[in-house]
Amino acid sequence: MVVSYILLASFLSSALSDTTCPDAWVADRGSCYLFSIDQTSTFVEAQHYCGQHDAHLTIIDDDFENNFLKSFVRKFRHTNWWIGLTDELVEGDWRWYKTQEVPVFTDWAPNEPNSYGGKHNEDCGVMHTSTDFKWVDDLCSLHYSPICEKEAGSTTELTVIG
Numbered sequence: 001m002v003v004s005y006i007l008l009a010s011f012l013s014s015a016l017s018d019t020t021c022p023d024a025w026v027a028d029r030g031s032c033y034l035f036s037i038d039q040t041s042t043f044v045e046a047q048h049y050c051g052q053h054d055a056h057l058t059i060i061d062d063d064f065e066n067n068f069l070k071s072f073v074r075k076f077r078h079t080n081w082w083i084g085l086t087d088e089l090v091e092g093d094w095r096w097y098k099t100q101e102v103p104v105f106t107d108w109a110p111n112e113p114n115s116y117g118g119k120h121n122e123d124c125g126v127m128h129t130s131t132d133f134k135w136v137d138d139l140c141s142l143h144y145s146p147i148c149e150k151e152a153g154s155t156t157e158l159t160v161i162g
């Protein structure tokens with residue numbers, strides 16, 4: 001009786017949650033995020049890495065999502081993180097690569113994006129330690145960690161007990 005109550009309770013809690021994420025992913029407001037601190041790579045490799053996990057580099061829609069991500073990555077003070085934003089196709093025209101949409105919300109650090117004063121071709125968006133994780137543009141060939149994102153709940157499996 002006790003056991004079946006526990007099973008029922010755990011079934012209900014997972015069924016009622018709108019954020020079901022795989023192990024090691026972090027849930028927030030309908031999305032699952034993977035912060036792969038040991039997986040430093042170029043922007044393109046980071047895109048592939050997230051793709052292999054049925055995900056994409058994160059698309060940051062609003063202040064809530066941005067603050068959630070920032071508060072998480074602040075735990076890792078020495079790591080810079082790729083987000084899914086690039087102006088690689090048209091200089092100065094920043095787009096989320098997954099949707100090709102112009103960002104509605106941005107959190108650029110002061111004087112960013114700047115392509116390093118025009119001296120370098122900085123085409124990829126980063127949450128950078130030096131700006132307390134406000135966004136900067138940086139060289140896509142640098143090696144940073146990816147923040148992957150996908151919709152929550154797409155991997156939900158219901159197990160019938162009994």
Ligand SMILES: [Ca+2]
Pocket residue numbers: 031058059060061065149
């Ligand atoms: Ca998002």
Ligand SMILES: [Ca+2]
Pocket residue numbers: 087088091092115121122123124137
């Ligand atoms: Ca650029």
Ligand SMILES: [Ca+2]
Pocket residue numbers: 112113114115116122136137138
């Ligand atoms: Ca820059």
